[in-house]
Amino acid sequence: MSRKMKNKVLENLTIERIASEGKSVAHYEGKVVFVQNVAPGDVVDVRVTRGKSSFMEGEAIKIHEYSKDRVDPFCQHFGVCGGCKWQHIDYKLQLSYKRQQVIDQFQRIAKVAIPEVMPIIGSADTQYYRNKLDFTFSNNRWLTREEIDSGKDFERNALGFHIPKRFDKIVDIEHCYLQGNISNDVRNSLREFALSNGITFFDMIKQVGVLRNLIIRTTSTGESMVIVQFGEDDKEAIEKVMDFLKTKFPETTALLYIVNLKKNETIHDQEVITYYGKDYIEEEMEGLKFRINPKSFYQTNSDQAYRLYQVAREFADLQGDEVVYDLYTGTGTIANFVAKKAKQVVGIEYVEEAIVDARINSKINGLDNTLFYAGDMKDMLNEDFMAKHAAPDVIITDPPRAGMHEDVVNMLLKLNAPKIVYVSCNPATQARDVALLAEKYQVDIVQPVDMFPHTYHVENVVLLTKKS
Numbered sequence: 001m002s003r004k005m006k007n008k009v010l011e012n013l014t015i016e017r018i019a020s021e022g023k024s025v026a027h028y029e030g031k032v033v034f035v036q037n038v039a040p041g042d043v044v045d046v047r048v049t050r051g052k053s054s055f056m057e058g059e060a061i062k063i064h065e066y067s068k069d070r071v072d073p074f075c076q077h078f079g080v081c082g083g084c085k086w087q088h089i090d091y092k093l094q095l096s097y098k099r100q101q102v103i104d105q106f107q108r109i110a111k112v113a114i115p116e117v118m119p120i121i122g123s124a125d126t127q128y129y130r131n132k133l134d135f136t137f138s139n140n141r142w143l144t145r146e147e148i149d150s151g152k153d154f155e156r157n158a159l160g161f162h163i164p165k166r167f168d169k170i171v172d173i174e175h176c177y178l179q180g181n182i183s184n185d186v187r188n189s190l191r192e193f194a195l196s197n198g199i200t201f202f203d204m205i206k207q208v209g210v211l212r213n214l215i216i217r218t219t220s221t222g223e224s225m226v227i228v229q230f231g232e233d234d235k236e237a238i239e240k241v242m243d244f245l246k247t248k249f250p251e252t253t254a255l256l257y258i259v260n261l262k263k264n265e266t267i268h269d270q271e272v273i274t275y276y277g278k279d280y281i282e283e284e285m286e287g288l289k290f291r292i293n294p295k296s297f298y299q300t301n302s303d304q305a306y307r308l309y310q311v312a313r314e315f316a317d318l319q320g321d322e323v324v325y326d327l328y329t330g331t332g333t334i335a336n337f338v339a340k341k342a343k344q345v346v347g348i349e350y351v352e353e354a355i356v357d358a359r360i361n362s363k364i365n366g367l368d369n370t371l372f373y374a375g376d377m378k379d380m381l382n383e384d385f386m387a388k389h390a391a392p393d394v395i396i397t398d399p400p401r402a403g404m405h406e407d408v409v410n411m412l413l414k415l416n417a418p419k420i421v422y423v424s425c426n427p428a429t430q431a432r433d434v435a436l437l438a439e440k441y442q443v444d445i446v447q448p449v450d451m452f453p454h455t456y457h458v459e460n461v462v463l464l465t466k467k468s
Contacts, residue, residue, distance in 0.1 A: 005051035012064060015042040018097040020104070020428065022085055022456030028056065035060055037079065039089050041067025069093050074127070074177060080144065081171040082164040083178065084454035095120045095450060098458035102427045102448045110431035114443045121307055126453035128180030129301045131218050131283075135159055135187055136265070137194075137201040137211040138170035157201040159191040159214065168204045181218045182249060186226055190214065193244050202231045210237045213265045217292065220302045223253040223281040227294055229267065233259045242275045254278045256294055268295055268353075285309070288365050290333055296357050297330045301451045308423065308449050308459055309337045312396055315421045315445060315463040318342050322393035325417070327381070327408070332358025332372060334396055334423075339367045346389055347372045348380050378407040392417045403429030409436045416440070420464040425451075427460045434462060442467050 013026040015038045023034040026046070032055040035046055043065035046058035073079070073087035086094050099120040106114050123129055141158035160173035172191075175184055194201065194211055202209035213229035226245060230238055238257060246255055255276040258267055272279070272294045280293045285306050292298050299305030312334060316324065318341035326335040329347030331354050339345045339362070347370065349355050355374040362370045371389075373380060377399075395417045397404065403426065404412075412420065413436075420441060424430035427448075434443060441464040449459040 005048045005056060008048045009061065010046045010048065010056075010058065013044055013046050015040050015044065015067070018100070018456070020101060020456075023057075031055060033058055037085065037088075038063070039067040039070050041065075041069055076175065077171060077173060080142070080163075081161045081173065083161055083176075086454045086456065091122070091126055091453060094453065095122050098450055098456070099448050101456070101458055102446065102460050105427040105431045106434070106443075106446070108431075109428060110435045110438070110443075112435060112438045112443060114446055118445065118447045120448040120450055120458070121304075121311070122450050123301065123304050123453050125303065127177045129303070129453065130178045131220075131298070131302050132300050133176065133179045133183060133216055134265075135173065135214040135216075136162060136170050137209070137213065138168070139201045139203050139209060140168055140170065140205075142166070142169040142171050155195070157191075157195060159187055159194075159201070159211075179216065179218065181222070182224055182226075182251070183216045183218065186216055186245070186249060187214060189248055190228075190241070190245065193248075194241070197240065199237050199241065200232075207263060208232065210234050211241070212260060215267075215294070217281060219281050219283045219292070221282065221284050224251070225254040225256065225281045225292070225294065226252050227267075227272070228257045229265065230257060230259050231261070233261070246276045252277060253281050254294075268351075285333075285337065288336060288361075290331065290336070290361050291357060291364065292331070293353075293357060295353050297351075297354060298333065299451065304449060304451045304459075305333070308451070308461065309334055311447050311449065311461045312398075312421050312423055313338050313341070315447075315461060316341075316394045316396060316419065318394065323390045325392040325395045325415075327377060327395065327397040327404075328399045329358060329372065330354050330398075332361050332370065334398060335370055335372070336361050336365060336367055338396070339370050342394075343369065344390065345370045346392070348377060349374060350376055378405040378411075381408060381411045386415070391415065394419045394421065396421045396423065398423040399429075401426040401429065404433050406436070409433055412437065413440055416466070418466050422462045422464060424460050424462070425457065427458065430460060430462065434464070437464060440466060 010028045015024045019025045024038045026033045034057045044060040045062040047061050048058045050057040078087045141156045158170040158172035160171045163169040200209045202212040212231035215227040217225040258270045283290045324342045324345045326347040329349045335345045335347040352374040355372045358372045445463040447461045
């Protein structure tokens with residue numbers, strides 16, 4: 001099937017709907033065809049890129065008729081950088097597709113009775129909503145087909161985002177609508193400074209070059225963190241870059257840098273050096289302060305994170321005398337957010353540095369009814385742990401995209417808490433876990449929340465209560 005169909009052009013397919021992971025669906029001779037970067041209602045010619053016995057995948061090579069639901073993308077980089085795949089779809093429709101995605105996953109995977117899914121909570125801001133972005137320096141800028149065909153010479157150094165599925169190609173970003181405040185100014189000024197001063201951009205193949213990565217974090221309170229990652233320990237170049245940023249952007253709250261000589265950009269095992277200002281920034285939520293250091297995880301849409309945590313707290317319906325377990329607590333944001341309404345909150349998280357932050361966040365907010373532990377969830381949440389702590393009245397769990405390990409699900413069944421509030425960034429794995437929990441729990445409420453406008457990603461909060 002795959003050899004026969006690959007590169008075959010399927011003409012005049014009508015795009016019918018959006019499926020999981022943002023792929024659109026059409027049909028050809030009774031088979032499903034998944035197509036990227038189109039909208040329901042489009043009539044397109046599709047070149048098959050992958051064929052299986054039950055489905056095909058392809059790319060649209062010609063659009064004969066545009067959907068009435070299309071809108072004009074607002075970003076010059078749309079369709080190339082891959083960051084906002086749904087800019088061409090009206091936001092209200094994006095929300096309906098995301099809600100339907102939750103419904104489909106629960107029907108297909110969980111296969112348990114659920115109430116009508118609540119209307120999705122949309123984001124008030126659909127541009128400049130992120131508080132963190134990572135940009136990559138590269139000496140191998142992605143060239144568009146038009147640029148290549150022009151025969152002209154172009155600057156090959158770039159500072160921007162990875163092309164999807166191409167680790168070594170970077171789209172040079174002039175203006176990004178994902179993050180506001182100083183983000184675009186810092187990125188563009190640093191690129192210009194580096195080019196003017198002959199400071200080398202990283203070569204991902206040869207693993208050489210001074211400038212490697214730029215991380216910018218901001219808060220709703222106006223604080224900002226700029227982290228420059230260097231690929232070589234060139235002290236003169238490092239000093240020149242950092243002094244430029246300090247002078248050009250004195251309002252920066254935390255100006256930091258890393259010398260990373262390993263083969264990937266991850267910073268969790270790297271020393272972070274404070275060049276100017278503090279080594280952290282602070283976010284606020286309902287008067288609570290949350291300290292964010294360079295390696296901290298914090299929800300990247302601050303305003304929607306607040307709405308998400310409000311939903312979780314509402315579902316928990318705490319009266320003041322409950323013991324709450326907050327699993328995958330991260331830096332303790334949810335734990336500290338609900339602590340004032342609980343007798344005690346016990347948070348567990350794999351990353352040791354995150355637990356240090358969680359304890360600091362409790363301390364600076366005057367909360368003395370929280371306990372935090374670091375360790376692998378499936379190893380930590382066991383009989384010995386339970387023997388040392390009060391049984392939970394409410395469990396809040398917010399696992400990574402992979403969902404909960406089966407051992408953790410089994411332990412939740414043993415814990416037998418009256419109520420579980422399950423926060424998820426992946427409705428598919430959430431539905432899988434809910435199916436396992438259905439042995440003892442029923443689904444009472446399903447509430448989707450949109451954290452990432454113009455993408456197919458959706459957060460979902462489910463309230464589970466013990467079956468009578």
